[in-house]
Amino acid sequence: MTHVATLIGAPGAQALTSHLLAAAAQRLPGAGEAIVLSAGEAADIPFAPGAAHGNRDDGAFADAAYCRAAVSVLRLGLGGAPVDIFVQPVEGRRKKLLLADMDSTMIGQECVDELADFAGLKEMVAEITERAMRGEIAFEPALRERVALLAGLDAGVVDKAIQERITLTPGGRALVQTMRAHGAYTALVSGGFTVFTARVGEAIGFHENRANILEIENGRIAGRVAEPILGKAAKLATLKELTATHGLTHHETLAIGDGANDLAMLEEAGLGVAYHAKPAVAAAAQARVDHGDLTALLYAQGFARRDFVA
Template identity: 40%
Template sequence: MINRLCLHGKLHHQTDVRVILEQTGGRFYRAGNQRLVVDAQVADRMVIENLRGRFQIDINVLPDGFDPQQVGLVVCDMDSTFVNVECIDELANLSGHQATVAAITGAAMRGEIDYAESLRKRVGLLAGLRLEQLEQVYRTRLETHWGVESLLSELAARRIPLVLVSGGFCFFAERLVRRFGLFDSLANQLQVDKGQLTGRLEGTLVDGQAKACFLAEVCKRLSITTDQVIAVGDGANDLPMLMAAGLGVAYQAHPVVQEAMDIVLNHSGLNALNDFLGWIDGSEYGW
């Protein structure tokens, strides 16, 4: 039996509400544009999938082992999750290799090719770019995804840190950490010589396993368990950390990631995570 189920998005007709209640057997609450069904009696994941498709809203079941009241850390992928672009694709546009790099990026995110191999190939095509061009991308192309500022405000109020983990680059991740006052970040270090990219990386390559290891490392620093972590990502290289967390969230993710996660957000901003930080009940909204 599933007894914690969250809905995000707009239902346009009262009959939509009745259909969902009939299929979930739940009680219905509303707060703004967010809806919540509690004490639902859903035994079949296909019921959830069908409702998602029919009403084009996010409907998610919180796993039994996850306690929203105990969340102590949020770990978030950077490219196409915390920010709205793939930074490497933006750099490739400046180097004249946009189509090639975008194709490799897409295949890697779908899990079709080895991530480490794909990254080395893509970085090699960036050789010769100047650091001021990277700064230009940061200032003109990077925007946070919908709901990030609301999420960060809620995390600050609850004193829950957020870390960025990225198969992308320190150049961007570290600037975002400073800008938003984030706890920490992990990303790849581009090798630079005389102000230009060499087309190589320095240090250990950040792949999916490195992301999961970093999650565990930060948990030790905070003296919490991985069960107290919400992890968010969109690509196949995020799967190890998503699986390691107490709650893994596929955010506007590739199919291979959505299929593996209980929590899937396709119609909401990242502020939907606010509703997984401490269990929502009627009393919290004065019902």
């Protein structure tokens, strides 16, 4: 079997029934028996695309276009069942580098919006954030505009936001710790601020974190972010840099994010995953998670629930 389709439901939903797995297998050429990764939640179905084409071996079935087409066929065949689907070659599915966005990906919030709430400006700032994440406006000027609205806030609101507002996305620590245990390098790379990524990165267990510097003067937010701003181009550059630094190939990398400023790194990674993402990002990314939590990325690499590192 050269390829594998991984089906993943939301934790606890028990969406993966034997009937659903059988229906999926019927749409995959040369499908083998399903391998349960977590009962009712995740399973692999190995298959051989060449079985439908006289076993031809010209590499035509190993590319991303074929895998995306196979995902579409499976989605249609499963009648809107609440499951996420990954289709990829078996070889190389375990990744050695993880790059992850922070806001609305590794945490459930947008940090700049939470800071703005302390100034009574959350609704205004959140609207700008949403437009930037959808790709309707450029990220860098939008960040400068939002940060300017925070000018004068006591810097202590950062600690308050972390303690009272910020929540880690379910499955994030298992994702990072399990990949680390199997030799992968992990980096949190955010268009947000280092005052958040340093704490979030440590809590989850990333090797390193990169983000923008929120300028503080005399104990208050200055309303400025240090230049140059870490945006779409910088995220892509970080992926390329870490790939080279660790002597990896393109195919050994995994990136995850939800916004337009993540799309370049998602497209460059060996496996780029849109996580509960904005519509344009989900449509453009190689793969998407709409129902599962962050452990979906472990199932996509062939890890069973029993393999997870807490």
